[in-house]
Amino acid sequence: MALTIGQVATAADVNIQTIRYYERRGLFPTPRRTPAGYRQYADGAVARLRFIKHAQELGFSLQEIQELLGLRVRHGAACDAVERKTRHKIEVVQQRIRDLQRLKRTLERLAAACTARRPTDDCPILEVLEDHDDIGH
Amino acid sequence: MALTIGQVATAADVNIQTIRYYERRGLFPTPRRTPAGYRQYADGAVARLRFIKHAQELGFSLQEIQELLGLRVRHGAACDAVERKTRHKIEVVQQRIRDLQRLKRTLERLAAACTARRPTDDCPILEVLEDHDDIGH
DNA sequence: TTAAACCCCGTACCATGGTACAGTGTCAAG
DNA sequence: CTTGACACTGTACCATGGTACGGGGTTTAA
Numbered sequence A, B: 001m002a003l004t005i006g007q008v009a010t011a012a013d014v015n016i017q018t019i020r021y022y023e024r025r026g027l028f029p030t031p032r033r034t035p036a037g038y039r040q041y042a043d044g045a046v047a048r049l050r051f052i053k054h055a056q057e058l059g060f061s062l063q064e065i066q067e068l069l070g071l072r073v074r075h076g077a078a079c080d081a082v083e084r085k086t087r088h089k090i091e092v093v094q095q096r097i098r099d100l101q102r103l104k105r106t107l108e109r110l111a112a113a114c115t116a117r118r119p120t121d122d123c124p125i126l127e128v129l130e131d132h133d134d135i136g137h
Numbered sequence C: 001t002t003a004a005a006c007c008c009c010g011t012a013c014c015a016t017g018g019t020a021c022a023g024t025g026t027c028a029a030g
Numbered sequence D: 001c002t003t004g005a006c007a008c009t010g011t012a013c014c015a016t017g018g019t020a021c022g023g024g025g026t027t028t029a030a
Helices: A005-012 A016-025 A044-057 A062-070 A079-114 A124-129 B004-012 B016-025 B043-059 B062-070 B080-115 B122-134
Strands: none
Touching: A005 A016, A005 A044, A016 A044, A016 A062, A044 A062, A062 A079, A079 B043, A079 B080, A124 B043, B004 B016, B004 B043, B016 B043, B043 B062, B062 B080, B062 B122
């Protein structure tokens, strides 16, 4: 069951142009074509697009996403490299989570101060930086 | 102790042009000027820049950062609005944390499969995504 | 008092991640 | 056998977040 680019675009809720753009960028495999030159996709294409969208929302660039998608286990080959990349990504993600948690705590303190009608510093959000500066970059 | 734009830029490790760009965008307060028109900054400017850089790494746009920096409690007035905004930001941050935690689990599963040297199907990341897709937006 | 090093402003340019448009070809229903 | 919806390519354009450049004034230290 081959899908046209339009069907894939609709299913994944992206623009047709975006799919072609990804193809040009190398994020998307070049699909088979009909004799007339129409692209033909399998169902997996939709999942791939959804993955890309999701990873983008999480702050990964297309370049990084391309790397993520490239991490596949091919019969033992290059498995070490794949694992190293993955573990590095995990570190980065973990650090981002920690930072966001710190920001959340700061915001919660601010909200609490607000409820108590206690005036805050000029810019309480900057507190998030205390003892924080050069961790993890 | 007033700092020149160049000193601030060096201390915060950003480009001078970037500071002026932030000023134009309204992210950065317009500083006092010397008679010759040179910008004069206080120490706080460096912290502010570092916060901006940091928040960007966490995936906030300059627009969002501007909103974050604007959150403060001013003698009772407009307190409700600030609290509402702050709680909304907390939601946003919490959702981002959840998304990243899910991604981390995904990556961990991939790394584990890799360690086991069990060659999986074409794209293990996609597989793990199947039960991942439309949660939480 | 002059050269280096800094600052000013305005404008142009860059990368990323798309999105639109023009001109053309294809397919399927009436 | 035509009309409308869709596809193709190529190129131009958009927003965001900067960065560089040109043409000028200022400060500082030899």
